[in-house]
Amino acid sequence: MNMLSSSWRRLRGWIGAPAAAPVAASGALHGAQAADSLRALLDDPHIPPVVRATLAEDFGRLEAMLAKLERDELHLAVFGRVSVGKSALANALLGEPAFEVGVLHGTTREAGQRPWRDVAGSGVHLIDTPGIDELDGEAREHLAFEVAGLVDLVVFVVDGDMTQREREAVQLLAATRRPLLLALNKADRYTEAERENVLVRLREHVAGLVRAEDVVAVSARPAALRTVHVDADGGEHEQWLAQPPDIDALRGRLVAVLAREGKTLAALNASLFAGRLSDAVSGRIAASRRELGGKVIRQYCLAKSVAVALNPIPVADLLAAGALDAALVMHLGRVYGLPLTRSEAGGLITTICAQLVALMGAIWGIHLAASALKGLSAGMSTVLTAAAQGALAWYATELVGRAAERYLIAGKSWGEHGPKRVVAEIVESLDRDSILREARSEILARLRRGDADRPA
Incomplete structure (x- = not known):
């Protein structure tokens, strides 16, 4: 199936070189x-x-991504462990208290979004995410990673040397192919030498994942500065003066990256998501076709086996069997979106049967004998013979249907190994005895039901 336009294929080729x-x-x-x-x-x-319908949520995200591209927006997510100051840093970047900040564990309950500023003609939006180690963890952590997977740039915030959980999170985020910046928040708690040592360790932890120049120190909410005021009478009065955020290094890196790469990053990220959705769509379609193909094969197995079992005329039932095989192959062609003419279906059946000549010869030899016996027998022996004959027809139809299905799944091709290998694999994969038992049971039930329905 032609899932995507030629422009999509060209873009997939472009993003293939990360x-x-x-x-x-x-x-x-x-x-x-x-x-x-x-x-x-x-x-x-x-x-x-x-x-x-099955992928409705993903298609909704795709529509949102398209709208984001058309509005020329860039999305930046602030990500990290609980209480490292993600919301405070987002507020410092915005210059206003847009996101809730608190000392409670896990103050951020869901992703929040606010417009930040224009960079190179694109409107940048900030997204604050729940922490990666929330107490009621998995749902919020999943939400955080979902958000990170859809944005164009991620700022990962830490407040000291990285924990194992943080290192694992950075590796997961890097795997989404989003550019990462690492911000050491609360840097005002360290002396200058201590701060440089922590930055060195952080750069070692994320080497190959985050560029060294994108690991920066910030103070989103610096501690208030204690001062002592002496009044005219010599009395001392303690005062605490709020300090402005120190985020210039991070802001500068963000603007530089977004100005240089923002539009391309947005296009790349949207295309990567579309690529994953395209693969998911193809997988769903293939699965639904396989499920429908299995039902079609079973229907023809049942129809053919019962028709063969009920036909009282020796040999004539073989003609009906051949016609049903052709109808089965043509039906499968429609299921897989590759319609076959009657001539193509006949040629396909001939190819399959040629690879099964020894097996099919044995089957049809028994089939012919049973057909003749059926015409000369009466009563229960006829029913039992008919059931055995029908079971063999069922098995033969299963072989033909599964081999034809493989041919169609490969786009009307037997692949590099040819039909012999494919048909041999089909024969090996099918449990003949189990199929024959199921077929005999189903056919006998149908035959007995038919007898019970006849008038006395």
């Missing part, structure tokens, strides 16, 4: 390509409604 440095001059072009690819996926008429 080591290439984004170029600001091509950001607008990349954004346009990404928007085209997202529209192609959203509007693809080949995606079944049931697949869209």
Whole structure:
């Protein structure tokens, strides 16, 4: 199935080389390509409604990403462990108390978003996320990583040397291919020498994941400065003076990265998400087709086996069997979106049977004998013979259907190993005895039900 437009394929080729440095001059072009690819996926008429319904949440995110590209927005997430000062840092960047700040464990309960500033013509929005180690953990941690997976840039905040959990989180975030900045918050608690030592250790922890120049020290809410005021009478009065945030190093790095790479980052991130969704759509479609294909094969197995078992005329039931095999293969072609003509279906069956000649010869030899015996027998012996004959027809149909299915899944191809290998694998994968037992049981039940329905 042609899932995406040619523009999407070109963009997938472009994002296939992650080591290439984004170029600001091509950001607008990349954004346009990404928007085209997202529209192609959203509007693809080949995606079944049931697949869209199953992946409705992901398609909703895709629509939001497309709207974000069209509005020329960039999203920046502040991420980190509980109580390291994520919200305080986001507020310091904004210059206003937009996000809740508190001393309670896990003050941030859900992701919040606020517009920050324009950078190189793009409106940048700040997103504050729940901590990675919340007490009622998994749901909020999942939300945090979901947000991080959809934004264009992540600031990971720590307040000292990194814990093992923080190192693991940075590795997971780096795997999303989002640019990362690491901010050492509460840097005012350290002496200058201590601060430099912590920064050195942090750069060692994130080497290869975060550029050294993107590991910076900040103080989102510096401790108040204690001063002593002496009045005219010589009395001393203690005063605490609030200190302004010290975030210039981080702000400068953010603006530099977003100005240089922002538009391309937004295009890349949207395209990566669209690529994952495209793969998920393809997987869902393939799974639904396999499920439907299995039902179709079973229906034809049952129809063919019962038709063969009920046909009282020797040999004539073989003709009906051949017609049903052709109908099965053509039906499977429609299921997999690769319609077959009757001639193509006949050729496919011939190819499959040629690879099963020894096995099929044995089956049809028994089939012919049973057909003749069925015409000469009466009563229960006829029913038992018919059931055995029908079971063999069921098994043969299963072989033909599964082999044809493999041929269609591969896009009307037997692959590099040819039909012999494929058919042999099908025969090996099927439990013949189990299939024959199921077939005999089903056929006998149908035959007995048919006898019970006949008038006395």
